[in-house]
Amino acid sequence: MMSQITNEGLVLAFSALGAGIAMIAGLGPGIGQGIAAGQGAAAVGRNPGAKGDVTTTMLLGQAVAETTGLYSLAIAFILLFANPLLGRL
Amino acid sequence: MASDGKQIDFMIHGLFSFSLFGQEIWITTSHASLLIIILLLIVFAWVARRRMMRAEPVPGAFQNVVEWIVEMIDRMIAGIMGDCSEWFRNYIGAVFLFLLTSNLSGLFGIRPPTADFGVTLGLGLISFALIQYFNIRHNRGRAFTDLFRPLPVLFPINLIGEVATPLSLSLRLFGNVLSGTVMMALVYGLMPIFLKLGFPAVLHVYFDVFSGCIQAYVFCMLTMVFTRQKMKEE
Numbered sequence: 001m002m003s004q005i006t007n008e009g010l011v012l013a014f015s016a017l018g019a020g021i022a023m024i025a026g027l028g029p030g031i032g033q034g035i036a037a038g039q040g041a042a043a044v045g046r047n048p049g050a051k052g053d054v055t056t057t058m059l060l061g062q063a064v065a066e067t068t069g070l071y072s073l074a075i076a077f078i079l080l081f082a083n084p085l086l087g088r089l
Numbered sequence: 090m091a092s093d094g095k096q097i098d099f100m101i102h103g104l105f106s107f108s109l110f111g112q113e114i115w116i117t118t119s120h121a122s123l124l125i126i127i128l129l130l131i132v133f134a135w136v137a138r139r140r141m142m143r144a145e146p147v148p149g150a151f152q153n154v155v156e157w158i159v160e161m162i163d164r165m166i167a168g169i170m171g172d173c174s175e176w177f178r179n180y181i182g183a184v185f186l187f188l189l190t191s192n193l194s195g196l197f198g199i200r201p202p203t204a205d206f207g208v209t210l211g212l213g214l215i216s217f218a219l220i221q222y223f224n225i226r227h228n229r230g231r232a233f234t235d236l237f238r239p240l241p242v243l244f245p246i247n248l249i250g251e252v253a254t255p256l257s258l259s260l261r262l263f264g265n266v267l268s269g270t271v272m273m274a275l276v277y278g279l280m281p282i283f284l285k286l287g288f289p290a291v292l293h294v295y296f297d298v299f300s301g302c303i304q305a306y307v308f309c310m311l312t313m314v315f316t317r318q319k320m321k322e323e
Contacts (some may be wrong), residue, residue, distance in 0.1 A: 070264030
């Protein structure tokens with residue numbers, strides 16, 4: 001039964017698993033962006049006149065917080081579409 | 090009903106190749122879409138310049154749009170850079186318009202050139218060179234001694250922090266645009282035909298218009314913020 005699994009199949013299967021596991025990193029940016037948006041909403045509620053500045057700062061901070069998630073996305077894409085492990089077989 | 094995934098296509102394809110100094114060089118779809126966007130921007134700039142040469146006191150529709158774009162970019166730069174905004178108007182304006190056009194180009198069916206890491210890494214390196222140029226110009230020798238602060242032991246970490254700037258700038262842009270491109274390709278490839286007509290418009294608004302505008306804005310803002318940090322008086 002186990003002998004039917006080829007080396008390529010094994011590498012591909014675990015690469016797909018690894019891509020999925022890598023995307024768990026999406027949790028962090030989600031929480032961070034949510035905190036930033038919540039604080040932004042609170043700031044606008046306290047001082048509605050500064051809505052433009054608050055929105056700009058919030059979007060900038062969120063974009064920086066998103067970076068770690070995008071690193072994991074890059075790793076997931078590499079594992080799925082440009083797999084470096086297949087060349088090692 | 091749903092297709093088997095053969096129609097999913099978001100990769101970069103080679104159009105033709107030639108050899109230069111023994112090196113095989115491929116002209117890809119990224120080059121083609123870059124060329125389209127650059128031609129579009131050049132034609133727009135040429136027409137706008139022709140038009141602004143004989144600007145009227147009461148602006149027409151086109152003149153209004155051009156003035157609005159210039160004022161918007163000026164406001165964006167003045168908000169961060171303050172008194173030295175003239176040095177950044179050319180670069181930031183050009184990069185912002187280029188990024189905006191190329192991120193929005195996914196709407197018109199061509200593959201956005203910013204979904205190619207080569208393009209965004211190039212832009213990130215240009216921004217890095219700009220940041221370091223203003224760092225050295227403003228701080229002179231302190232630009233190098235700052236790497237050894239607060240402790241000389243921290244030099245490797247400071248160096249990595251400097252080198253990570255173009256990487257994070259370019260990866261952020263690349264990842265956002267590529268994820269939008271992949272998502273749209275999946276939606277178009279996997280949906281039954283009758284759903285393809287109206288529903289993807291909602292996703293286009295988010296992935297292309299919203300995300301594209303935000304990322305173009307963020308790239309320019311971060312370039313200016315990093316430069317501003319280097320030029321800060323201590």
